[in-house]
Amino acid sequence: xxxxxxxxxxxGLGAAGGGAHHWRAQRLSAIALxxxxxxxxxxxxxxxxxxxxxxxxxxxQPLHGLLMALLVVAAAHHAWLGVTVxxxxxxxxxxxxxxxxxxxxxxxxxVGAGALFAVLKVALGGWA
Amino acid sequence: xxxxxxxxxxxxxxxRPMYTMVLSVTHRATGIALALGVVLLAGWLxxxxxxxxxYNRARELCGSPVGILVLAGxxxxxxxxxxxxxxxxxxxxxxxxxxxxxxxxxxxxVIATLALTAATLLATLHFGGRP
Numbered sequence: 001x002x003x004x005x006x007x008x009x010x011x012g013l014g015a016a017g018g019g020a021h022h023w024r025a026q027r028l029s030a031i032a033l034x035x036x037x038x039x040x041x042x043x044x045x046x047x048x049x050x051x052x053x054x055x056x057x058x059x060x061q062p063l064h065g066l067l068m069a070l071l072v073v074a075a076a077h078h079a080w081l082g083v084t085v086x087x088x089x090x091x092x093x094x095x096x097x098x099x100x101x102x103x104x105x106x107x108x109x110x111v112g113a114g115a116l117f118a119v120l121k122v123a124l125g126g127w128a
Numbered sequence: 129x130x131x132x133x134x135x136x137x138x139x140x141x142x143x144r145p146m147y148t149m150v151l152s153v154t155h156r157a158t159g160i161a162l163a164l165g166v167v168l169l170a171g172w173l174x175x176x177x178x179x180x181x182x183y184n185r186a187r188e189l190c191g192s193p194v195g196i197l198v199l200a201g202x203x204x205x206x207x208x209x210x211x212x213x214x215x216x217x218x219x220x221x222x223x224x225x226x227x228x229x230x231x232x233x234x235x236x237x238v239i240a241t242l243a244l245t246a247a248t249l250l251a252t253l254h255f256g257g258r259p
Binding site: 027031033034038047048056068075079083111112117125 | 169
């Protein structure tokens with residue numbers, strides 16, 4: 001027997017008015033970050049050195065540029081989702097909670113867009 | 129009516145710390161650290177895109193004693209969150225919820241984390257050393 005109203009059962013949203021999308025996005029970005037994260041660590045470790053020319057030349061290759069672009073988008077999204085859950089769990093005053101959630105969202109949009117822009121600039125910067 | 133504020137979930141302060149609980153808290157702690165790491169990764173990429181001068185300042189920061197320690201900490205946090213994240217995905221698929229299985233997978237995560245961290249740091253020394 002369920003204590004939910006018939007309308008609540010049909011909408012399937014629960015008390016928070018949402019949740020399935022957040023849960024799903026967190027898992028999808030986590031799955032994406034398994035190969036991407038392993039690739040990032042393996043790449044940075046196996047570079048012959050970390051001089052500007054070496055690192056720039058590595059990221060300018062289409063495959064590595066694409067993987068880095070995918071990684072920064074997935075990582076910024078996953079970080080935002082995780083930080084959101086932590087704020088919702090530990091910040092109990094509505095004003096502070098809403099303010100912290102807004103700061104987190106703006107921060108990770110800027111971080112994701114900034115990192116993506118940097119990758120594209122390196123990858124599409126020509127042969128100079 | 130109770131006037132004293134009651135502790136709200138999660139009730140970390142009323143439980144005796146247990147092995148699986150410490151692993152769970154560590155997953156959150158490493159998650160927070162890595163969320164900060166994403167910000168630093170974006171900064172490093174923007175420095176790389178800005179040219180040699182900005183990149184070399186970032187490289188100097190990474191190569192300083194504090195920088196090396198922080199980077200090593202990120203390697204440890206990354207592999208823990210990576211391994212325990214796979215453990216979580218396995219739970220999401222509906223497997224390994226029994227107490228013994230959860231404790232066993234926790235031990236696997238700790239051992240795998242230490243092994244992968246050691247391998248990463250040794251490989252870094254082998255391939256080119258300092259940042």
